[in-house]
Amino acid sequence: MTIKVTPIHDAFVARIDGVDLRADHSPAVLGAIEEALDRYAVVFLHGQHLSDDEQIEVSKGFGDLSYALNHGRAVGQNTRLRPELYDISNLDEKHGILGEADRRRQWREADKLWHTDRSFIDADTTYSFLSGRIVPPTGGNTDFADMRAVYEDLPQAMKDRIADLAAVHSIWHSRALAGGVDFRHDEIATMPPVIQPLVRVHARTGRKSVVLASHAAEVVGMPLEEGRALLAELTAFALQPKYFHSHAWTEGDLVIWDNRCTMHRGTPFDDKAYRRDMRRTTVQGPSRYASAVAAYGQPQPRAVSGGRSAISAISFFTMASPKLSKSRADTRKAPGPPMTSSR
Ligand code: OGA
Numbered sequence: 001m002t003i004k005v006t007p008i009h010d011a012f013v014a015r016i017d018g019v020d021l022r023a024d025h026s027p028a029v030l031g032a033i034e035e036a037l038d039r040y041a042v043v044f045l046h047g048q049h050l051s052d053d054e055q056i057e058v059s060k061g062f063g064d065l066s067y068a069l070n071h072g073r074a075v076g077q078n079t080r081l082r083p084e085l086y087d088i089s090n091l092d093e094k095h096g097i098l099g100e101a102d103r104r105r106q107w108r109e110a111d112k113l114w115h116t117d118r119s120f121i122d123a124d125t126t127y128s129f130l131s132g133r134i135v136p137p138t139g140g141n142t143d144f145a146d147m148r149a150v151y152e153d154l155p156q157a158m159k160d161r162i163a164d165l166a167a168v169h170s171i172w173h174s175r176a177l178a179g180g181v182d183f184r185h186d187e188i189a190t191m192p193p194v195i196q197p198l199v200r201v202h203a204r205t206g207r208k209s210v211v212l213a214s215h216a217a218e219v220v221g222m223p224l225e226e227g228r229a230l231l232a233e234l235t236a237f238a239l240q241p242k243y244f245h246s247h248a249w250t251e252g253d254l255v256i257w258d259n260r261c262t263m264h265r266g267t268p269f270d271d272k273a274y275r276r277d278m279r280r281t282t283v284q285g286p287s288r289y290a291s292a293v294a295a296y297g298q299p300q301p302r303a304v305s306g307g308r309s310a311i312s313a314i315s316f317f318t319m320a321s322p323k324l325s326k327s328r329a330d331t332r333k334a335p336g337p338p339m340t341s342s343r
């Protein structure tokens with residue numbers, strides 16, 4: 001078997017042919033895919049038609065999987081799939097199209113905002129594997145942006161400005177942006193915000209990229225509006241067509257992307273008329289909590305004036321010891337307990 005890697009964009013994205021992952025997901029094959037990911041950040045393989053077991057098995061070859069416990073649980077409904085699989089569909093637990101008022105519909109709406117998967121947890125989410133089980137006849141593409149090329153093309157002054165900055169990421173921020181369901185306080189408490197640097201050095205390739213997502217609520221140590229304006233400016237730069245690729249799905253596709261150096265979003269389709277059944281496995285690295293606290297201090301809630309909803313309260317977080325204000329040594333603190341439970 002010869003593995004063929006065909007670039008389909010100037011900067012990123014490749015199609016991989018000559019691989020049947022059901023028949024062979026040996027370390028040699030997975031190693032070749034990971035090398036392609038190092039270079040292209042997003043790869044797709046047609047005709048894989050993986051079962052749940054096969055998708056889980058293949059993904060585990062790249063590291064530990066995170067569990068999708070939050071989706072069904074957070075919205076108080078039964079899940080359709082086992083916990084290793086994130087349900088990226090418009091289907092309910094009986095495989096019927098979600099009703100108009102179903103909270104899971106609202107939960108999925110945030111997928112249509114540009115994001116990186118799970119940047120709101122205190123560990124690196126590395127690879128996402130999304131398999132197309134049922135694909136609607138039109139629409140429902142997945143769009144990608146290459147955040148390495150974005151970083152490399154930034155003006156030097158902007159590179160200098162963001163070199164030591166970090167953002168606060170919260171899943172509730174993206175949910176609020178997507179139109180906000182009235183999430184419960186106990187739901188919100190299960191997923192507190194975390195800190196992500198604005199510039200990440202990729203552990204395998206050493207290439208730098210800009211870390212942005214709709215989960216990014218504010219910049220550590222900056223007034224709220226100034227931080228949001230900076231995030232918006234970087235996001236506008238990142239969304240130029242030259243960093244963009246749109247994947248049109250065929251049933252049986254497997255698309256793998258590296259969340260450390262890309263952003264993505266879902267796009268609309270007629271989700272009341274057609275089924276779209278996508279299932280995602282997600283590889284997660286070790287916790288970064290201790291190093292983040294050492295660099296930036298413990299996150300503390302901003303003072304929030306009375307009467308705000310839980311969502312706006314969670315979106316107004318800042319750090320106790322902004323790295324900006326003093327030297328690192330002055331602001332360094334002992335690591336505290338983990339901010340998130342393992343999930
Ligand atoms: C995801 C995601 C978008 C889509 O699976 O993480 O954001 O097109 N999907 O379904």
Ligand code: MN
Nearest residue numbers: 111115116117
């Ligand atoms: Mn996603």
